Amino acid sequence: MHAKRMNWIDPSPTVGIANKVAELKAKGEDIVSFSVGEPDFDTPKHIVDAAKEGLDKGMTHYAPSNGIPEFREAIAEKHLLDNNIPCDAKHVIVAPCKHTIFMTCLAMLEEGDEVLIQDPAWVSYEACVAITGASPIFVDTREHDFHFKPEAIAEAVTPKTKMLILNTPSNPTGIVMSKQELRGIADLAQDHDFYILADEIYEKIIYDGIHHSIASFPELFERTITVNGLSKAYAMTGWRIGWLVAPLDIQKQVAKIQQHSITCIPPFAQHAGIRALTGPVGPVNDMVEEFRARRDLMTKLLNELDTFEVEKPEGAFYLFPKFNSDKSDFDFVEYLLEETRVVVTPGSAFGPSCDKYVRFSYAASRERIKEGIERISVENHEDVLKPPV
Ligand SMILES: Cc1ncc(COP(=O)(O)O)c(C=O)c1O
Numbered sequence: 001m002h003a004k005r006m007n008w009i010d011p012s013p014t015v016g017i018a019n020k021v022a023e024l025k026a027k028g029e030d031i032v033s034f035s036v037g038e039p040d041f042d043t044p045k046h047i048v049d050a051a052k053e054g055l056d057k058g059m060t061h062y063a064p065s066n067g068i069p070e071f072r073e074a075i076a077e078k079h080l081l082d083n084n085i086p087c088d089a090k091h092v093i094v095a096p097c098k099h100t101i102f103m104t105c106l107a108m109l110e111e112g113d114e115v116l117i118q119d120p121a122w123v124s125y126e127a128c129v130a131i132t133g134a135s136p137i138f139v140d141t142r143e144h145d146f147h148f149k150p151e152a153i154a155e156a157v158t159p160k161t162k163m164l165i166l167n168t169p170s171n172p173t174g175i176v177m178s179k180q181e182l183r184g185i186a187d188l189a190q191d192h193d194f195y196i197l198a199d200e201i202y203e204k205i206i207y208d209g210i211h212h213s214i215a216s217f218p219e220l221f222e223r224t225i226t227v228n229g230l231s232k233a234y235a236m237t238g239w240r241i242g243w244l245v246a247p248l249d250i251q252k253q254v255a256k257i258q259q260h261s262i263t264c265i266p267p268f269a270q271h272a273g274i275r276a277l278t279g280p281v282g283p284v285n286d287m288v289e290e291f292r293a294r295r296d297l298m299t300k301l302l303n304e305l306d307t308f309e310v311e312k313p314e315g316a317f318y319l320f321p322k323f324n325s326d327k328s329d330f331d332f333v334e335y336l337l338e339e340t341r342v343v344v345t346p347g348s349a350f351g352p353s354c355d356k357y358v359r360f361s362y363a364a365s366r367e368r369i370k371e372g373i374e375r376i377s378v379e380n381h382e383d384v385l386k387p388p389v
Helices: 004-008 013-026 045-056 069-083 097-108 124-130 150-156 179-192 218-223 248-260 267-278 282-305 329-340 366-375
Strands: 092-094 114-119 135-140 161-167 195-199 224-229 242-245 358-361
Touching (some): 069 092, 069 267, 097 195, 097 248, 150 179, 179 195, 179 218, 218 224, 282 366, 329 358
Antiparallel strands (some): 224 242
């Protein structure tokens, strides 16, 4: 019999959908997938070349568990210069971003603790918290255009609150938190003595707002674990390179888990990571500009459909529209897949309040965006898709 804790988590719905899409595609079906959480671009060539160079240099053995020193230094420098976080290499651990979140939860949480999570939020936070025995507490953000407002957080804080998970720019909504909102959260963390896990993986995919790191408030560094990585901005999801920056007492605890689990990230991949952080920024800027054009296109086309309502988000590569149908979000997604071969992700995969929403990823070409939205146009599905209420 499996451990009790396995009953506290479900399989990832997004990975489940990706597997189903792969199966249908393998059968030759023409699927338009708006469910993917990864850029469809190739990793920039100078980064691939650096990995090859690393392999040629024989960087194929174990690396230091926390990361190779030059990479940790480059990461610390990036956070100091771009994000104003007062850190250096000793605060860094290199690991896949998702694994840094998992390790942080394991190192920090236990039964009886409560963790505040914005609703909706990326699906794995809930699982990473729940597997430790701690309780995820969702804070509904719909009333505030999905912003994680200090006023709403203040109502949810209890003496058991141990941590708050903050994701800006956000998956699935694309909102970008303002400096003032972060200041409010920072004050609450100080007043009520809780930690912050700040997931900034979409930091560079931002169109209108400005990204701020909560760990840049001087008094917040000691209670913030900032996680980030190369997956999204550099189109490197398959490389599994991310990191955390944490105060030393927390970094040391997480380091033990890393040593006893994945040991290290392949050194040739880290070698490429150094090139990503220190090399030309042109390729990243080009990808962001293409994402901007897709965001504009998809927002316009979806709003024209007259069953979805969505604002243009400031960051990430997702739209999170409300839909109007008698169907539940899971049934609606199933319907779209069966009838139109278009794949989106049900809103309640991201939080309990969002069963009338779906997530569209625009990590797909403009041609495919036009094709997919044409397929689901209301005229073709009047019995299921209704105008917004
Ligand atoms: C908000 C958020 N954080 C973390 C991750 C995980 O990133 P990685 O694949 O680099 O581990 C994702 C991936 O979808 C994400 O959307």
